[in-house]
Amino acid sequence: MGVPISKGSKAMNLAVIGAGYVGLVTGACLADVGNRVHCVDRDAARLHLLRGGHLPIYEPGLDTLVARNAAAGRLVFTDDLPAAVADADAVFIAVGTPSREDGAADIGQVLQAAGDVARSATRDLLVVVKSTVPVGTCDRVREVVEAELARRGAPCELRVASNPEFLKEGHAVEDFQRPDRIVIGTSDDDDGALLRALYAPYNRNHDRLICMDIRSAEFTKYASNAMLAARISLMNELACLAEKVDADIESVRRGTGADPRIGYDFLYAGAGYGGSCLPKDVRALIRLADEYGAAADILGSVQAVNLRQRTLLYEKLERFFRGRLAGRTIAVWGLAFKPATDDIREAPSIDLIGRLLRAGASVRGYDPVAGANALRALGQDGFSIADDARAACRGADALVVMTEWREFKSPDFRGLAQTLRARAVFDARNLYDPAYVRSCGLHYEGVGRAAGRPAPRAAPAAATVR
Ligand SMILES: NC(=O)c1ccc[n+]([C@@H]2O[C@H](COP(=O)([O-])OP(=O)(O)OC[C@H]3O[C@@H](n4cnc5c(N)ncnc54)[C@H](O)[C@@H]3O)[C@@H](O)[C@H]2O)c1
Numbered sequence: 170m171g172v173p174i175s176k177g178s179k180a181m182n183l184a185v186i187g188a189g190y191v192g193l194v195t196g197a198c199l200a201d202v203g204n205r206v207h208c209v210d211r212d213a214a215r216l217h218l219l220r221g222g223h224l225p226i227y228e229p230g231l232d233t234l235v236a237r238n239a240a241a242g243r244l245v246f247t248d249d250l251p252a253a254v255a256d257a258d259a260v261f262i263a264v265g266t267p268s269r270e271d272g273a274a275d276i277g278q279v280l281q282a283a284g285d286v287a288r289s290a291t292r293d294l295l296v297v298v299k300s301t302v303p304v305g306t307c308d309r310v311r312e313v314v315e316a317e318l319a320r321r322g323a324p325c326e327l328r329v330a331s332n333p334e335f336l337k338e339g340h341a342v343e344d345f346q347r348p349d350r351i352v353i354g355t356s357d358d359d360d361g362a363l364l365r366a367l368y369a370p371y372n373r374n375h376d377r378l379i380c381m382d383i384r385s386a387e388f389t390k391y392a393s394n395a396m397l398a399a400r401i402s403l404m405n406e407l408a409c410l411a412e413k414v415d416a417d418i419e420s421v422r423r424g425t426g427a428d429p430r431i432g433y434d435f436l437y438a439g440a441g442y443g444g445s446c447l448p449k450d451v452r453a454l455i456r457l458a459d460e461y462g463a464a465a466d467i468l469g470s471v472q473a474v475n476l477r478q479r480t481l482l483y484e485k486l487e488r489f490f491r492g493r494l495a496g497r498t499i500a501v502w503g504l505a506f507k508p509a510t511d512d513i514r515e516a517p518s519i520d521l522i523g524r525l526l527r528a529g530a531s532v533r534g535y536d537p538v539a540g541a542n543a544l545r546a547l548g549q550d551g552f553s554i555a556d557d558a559r560a561a562c563r564g565a566d567a568l569v570v571m572t573e574w575r576e577f578k579s580p581d582f583r584g585l586a587q588t589l590r591a592r593a594v595f596d597a598r599n600l601y602d603p604a605y606v607r608s609c610g611l612h613y614e615g616v617g618r619a620a621g622r623p624a625p626r627a628a629p630a631a632a633t634v635r
């Protein structure tokens with residue numbers, strides 16, 4: 170077991186609905202501290218994999234955690250929701266909340282899961298909404314649950330709490346086990362006490378629980394992702410300006426991040442933020458603001474900058490090849506939206522490759538774990554997956570590095586200069602030292618990197634100081 174159940178807390182019976190990135194990590198981690206967890210999913214293929222000891226997703230450390238707790242009988246995978254809920258003290262809802270066409274979060278899966286719980290419950294329990302949901306969703310969950318209980322004439326009470334999740338993919342197990350905060354929104358002290366007891370093993374040295382009302386907890390999740398997205402978009406906008414004025418955004422990042430009020434984390438310019446959360450949650454927050462007649466000017470700009478940034482690498486390639494991308498072969502290193510995951514949801518690489526294929530280029534991709542997912546998303550017409558990073562470059566004109574996997578950090582540039590026909594490297598993550606790459610005989614472009622032009626001799630007239 171990872172962390173033992175602490176004094177004062179007892180092992181609980183839990184159900185987690187949704188065995189995806191969040192549900193699986195939540196279920197496995199809570200089982201690892203001694204709770205008995207039923208992970209419920211409606212996806213038969215996913216359950217088949219899990220029961221056979223295979224993970225449907227790549228997440229560092231999750232395989233051993235799942236194997237250990239499944240073997241100990243503390244973690245069970247099932248589609249039998251009534252059995253999972255039968256003796257549960259709490260049921261976590263961790264299903265998807267994808268974007269609707271208008272950008273709002275679709276809470277259909279959450280309400281469906283809540284209705285399913287209320288249809289099966291035979292005892293009092295706490296329904297904990299872990300999915301990212303717009304403010305007011307827990308109220309809707311309560312309505313659905315109460316209507317169903319009334320219809321059944323069921324003599325039990327289902328309370329509702331919000332407990333948004335803040336884990337990062339690729340770092341999910343560590344984030345869950347060593348959280349920087351655990352946000353809990355409740356309307357009842359007993360519910361807060363139950364969640365405090367459940368999270369006690371992760372709350373031993375510092376109090377990481379931040380307790381509040383339900384609506385504030387729901388909002389905290391969106392506010393956090395909005396902050397993160399804003400920081401990235403600001404950095405990306407600054408990077409584009411840096412490139413114009415021949416400053417180097419990497420030096421600027423080091424210089425600005427040194428101020429503790431700014432800090433170094435999440436300050437990397439790149440190909441625009443992707444993944445299953447930041448783009449979706451910014452869209453949902455904008456729609457929420459619209460619904461309530463509130464301004465979302467900054468959020469609108471954050472999103473607009475991100476959309477623009479996602480075309481940046483394509484534009485660089487198009488410029489380099491003077492608009493003639495048809496017939497070219499481009500190698501792409503990194504297909505996942507970030508390192509240490511196989512998730513390609515809203516990955517900038519998938520955008521870029523789609524554009525290249527539409528322009529008539531061929532793409533040879535490589536990713537340590539996301540190749541199969543990329544192939545499923547993009548098909549095989551003009552797109553292929555190489556066995557390793559070097560093989561992706563064989564016969565290619567140029568290389569684009571889209572994800573900062575560790576194995577891409579120090580390639581053999583002299584070898585690449587021999588392999589790449591147009592001898593060009595496009596670095597969407599600013600991994601490399603431009604001067605060194607150029608010294609190896611390669612054309613190099615990063616994001617917001619100085620071209621090394623000599624500074625203008627005289628200030629432009631408009632900037633003359635009187
Ligand atoms: N992925 C992340 O890093 C992350 C982090 C924090 C919060 N979130 C939020 O958590 C939620 C889940 O995200 P995810 O990435 O884990 O999603 P996911 O798509 O990986 O997993 C969702 C799972 O729920 C299952 N499901 C849906 N409806 C069901 C039902 N009625 N009964 C049983 N199973 C059902 C699906 O089959 C799927 O396996 C979303 O709201 C997301 O915004 C995600």
Ligand SMILES: O=c1ccn([C@@H]2O[C@H](COP(=O)(O)OP(=O)(O)O[C@H]3O[C@H](CO)[C@@H](O)[C@H](O)[C@H]3O)[C@@H](O)[C@H]2O)c(=O)[nH]1
Pocket residue numbers: 301334335336337338339394397401434435436437438439440441442443444445446447450506507
């Ligand atoms: O300095 C940075 C940091 C990140 N990114 C990009 O931003 C996206 C999101 O990265 P990250 O936030 O690390 O990944 P997620 O796993 O999507 O995690 C975010 O979304 C989750 C779901 O809501 C939250 O729980 C996490 O706290 C939040 O960081 C990726 O495309 C990154 O490449 C940058 O471009 N520059």
